[in-house]
Amino acid sequence: KNQVEQSPQSLIILEGKNCTLQCNYTVSPFSNLRWYKQDTGRGPVSLTIMTFSENTKSNGRYTATLDADTKQSSLHITASQLSDSASYICVVSASGDYKLSFGAGTTVTVRA
């Protein structure tokens, strides 16, 4: 069964600090991995998308890494801002399958 596990479930950080979110998956055969940001009461918005051959991708202060061998990914947030407070969801897609496997998300709270 394709599974995506995220950790931690939630975290609180001070404004300006960095943090790293983790994602482990068992989806096979692997196609791509995406990180989404979901604000409360809103739909998910794509941050990064990586295929098998990509091991890092950045989008502003967000940097995602992928280790396809160990089936792990991380999302690093640099110099956090209050607007970064949201749920961050790791989503993995299998080759030949349009269905997505969602992680439960990590809730990030940035405090002044």
Added chain:
Amino acid sequence: GAVVSQHPSWVICKSGTSVKIECRSLDFQATTMFWYRQFPKQSLMLMATSNEGSKATYEQGVEKDKFLINHASLTLSTLTVTSAHPEDSSFYICSAMPGLAAYNEQFFGPGTRLTVL
């Protein structure tokens, strides 16, 4: 580009009534649209997949007679919650997939908050 809208953004209804939610792809044609449900502090759960002009495919445990899906055009899909009950209260999110999108990317709508009294 790749904007998906939903209407309404929130709705409150009485138990037993039906509610229709619209999902539109604004700047692309979506051959496939998806409907998800999300309960508080949980991730998105796929309810059904719809292809333009054909019947929707429902996930296991989702009642097709209760959640009616219509994908009549390449830019519009509708979800009708029939005879809604309080347990149907949830956040409903649609996504749309262009026919030739890279990585089969799905673009998500902003969601519709349904509250059944």
